[in-house]
Amino acid sequence: MPEKHKKIGSRNGVTLTPFILKNGDLVRNPENALSRVIKKDSFLAKLAYEFRGIEVQLQNFARMMFPTVKPAGSYNCTFRLVPTRSEGLHFDYFAEGSPMDNSAPKTRVKIFLNLDAVDRVWRVGPTLPDFLKISRGVLPDVLPADLNTLNYLIDRIGNAERCAAVEVRIPPGGAVIANGATVGHEIVYGNRMAAIEIVGENTAFVNGFEGERRASVQWMKDAGYELSTDFDGILKSLEGVPSGIDRAKERLSAIA
Numbered sequence: 001m002p003e004k005h006k007k008i009g010s011r012n013g014v015t016l017t018p019f020i021l022k023n024g025d026l027v028r029n030p031e032n033a034l035s036r037v038i039k040k041d042s043f044l045a046k047l048a049y050e051f052r053g054i055e056v057q058l059q060n061f062a063r064m065m066f067p068t069v070k071p072a073g074s075y076n077c078t079f080r081l082v083p084t085r086s087e088g089l090h091f092d093y094f095a096e097g098s099p100m101d102n103s104a105p106k107t108r109v110k111i112f113l114n115l116d117a118v119d120r121v122w123r124v125g126p127t128l129p130d131f132l133k134i135s136r137g138v139l140p141d142v143l144p145a146d147l148n149t150l151n152y153l154i155d156r157i158g159n160a161e162r163c164a165a166v167e168v169r170i171p172p173g174g175a176v177i178a179n180g181a182t183v184g185h186e187i188v189y190g191n192r193m194a195a196i197e198i199v200g201e202n203t204a205f206v207n208g209f210e211g212e213r214r215a216s217v218q219w220m221k222d223a224g225y226e227l228s229t230d231f232d233g234i235l236k237s238l239e240g241v242p243s244g245i246d247r248a249k250e251r252l253s254a255i256a
Contacts (some may be wrong), residue, residue, distance in 0.1 A: 001037065001080075001081040008033060009078030015055045048226040051079060054113075058196035062111060065177065068204035072106060080193045087187050088161045088248040089125045090154075092180035097152025099144070099231045102217075105210035108199045111177050114170045115192040121226050122176070123165035125184030128216065132223035135159055147216040147226040151181055152232065156241040160184050182212050 001008065008014055012033035020029045028035035028044070030170075038044040054075040062075060094100075108230075114120040126134070131154075138159045144150050154160055163184055170176055178185070202211070220227060228234065242250075243245060 001079075003082055005033070005037060006149060007080055008082075009077045010055060010074070014048065014079065015052040015077065016048070018044045022158070026095040027127055036198060051077075054079075054115075054194050055196075056215055057112050058111060058194065060239060062109075062196050062198050065111070066198060066202075068200055069109065069200050069202045071198055071200040072104075074198070074199045076198070078195050080190070080195070084187045084190045086189075086248055086252060088158075088251075089123060089163055089186040090160055090246040091128060091131075091151040091182070091184055093148050093151035093155060095148070096193055097149050097197070097235055098208060099146035100148045102213045103148065105201055105205065106199060106213055107202050107205075107211040108179055108181060108197065109177065109197050110174045110180060111175055112193060112195045113175045114172055114190070116190065118191070119172070120170040120174075120190040120193060121188040122168040122170065123186040123188055123216065124168050125160065125163040125165040125186075127190050128182045128184075128212075129219040129222070131160065131163065131184060132225070134163075139207045139225070142226045142228050143220050143233055145217055145220070145229050146231060147181060147213050149214060149231050149234060150220070155236045155244045158244065158247060161244065161247070179212065182216075225234055 004042070005012075013029070014034050016032045017183060018029055018032050018035055019026050022026075030036075034044055034048055038047060055075075058077055059075050077110070078138040093160065109229065112120075125131070128151075137152070144153060165184065167188070168176070176208060216225065
């Protein structure tokens with residue numbers, strides 16, 4: 001897939017029918033992003049069919065593995081068919097670090113399935129609570145009171161890349177279940193993968209845990225940080241700072 005479609009998925013319509021009837025003619029479905037990427041009709045039809053089959057299987061697997069999680073919306077199944085190399089250890093964030101709604105006790109879980117013929121290689125580092133504790137003096141004394149903005153800040157500062165990590169090899173057809181926002185991780189090597197994301201309320205949370213969005217506030221306090229709700233100010237202060245992906249590309253270019 002083209003680099004710009006590194007994480008194309010359900011929200012891009014890739015599992016919708018690739019062709020529709022219009023004025024009596026069979027034409028490409030503009031709501032399926034693949035119709036703008038794949039030139040050959042037969043290959044477009046085959047790929048959309050394969051994507052939909054994988055999506056259905058992962059949805060069923062997610063329901064079976066997490067029956068107590070009530071999704072806040074539809075599952076999002078993504079397909080990563082662009083070669084990935086040494087992206088740097090990081091914690092996931094979304095929407096350029098914008099703060100997220102913490103009013104509901106939500107959690108995020110992902111299932112990553114290796115579709116390639118060779119191992120997909122990860123490095124897995126510390127959990128977010130442990131990372132916060134070992135990063136005193138590196139991270140600012142005042143942190144954003146929002147998990148998504150926090151992880152964006154951590155990505156820009158880059159300290160996670162220096163953490164110790166262990167190698168995990170996912171065999172062909174193997175899967176990993178994780179929350180990338182709360183566990184440091186790096187994709188070292190991979191070519192083809194599908195992932196399904198579940199975001200919602202878990203009706204069987206244990207020990208009073210109400211989801212990482214709420215818990216992260218206490219994790220920061222426990223590690224000795226002060227909290228700020230000036231999210232716009234924090235994000236503005238990070239404008240122009242290279243991302244972890246940008247730094248990884250520079251490192252790979254230097255090696256090449």
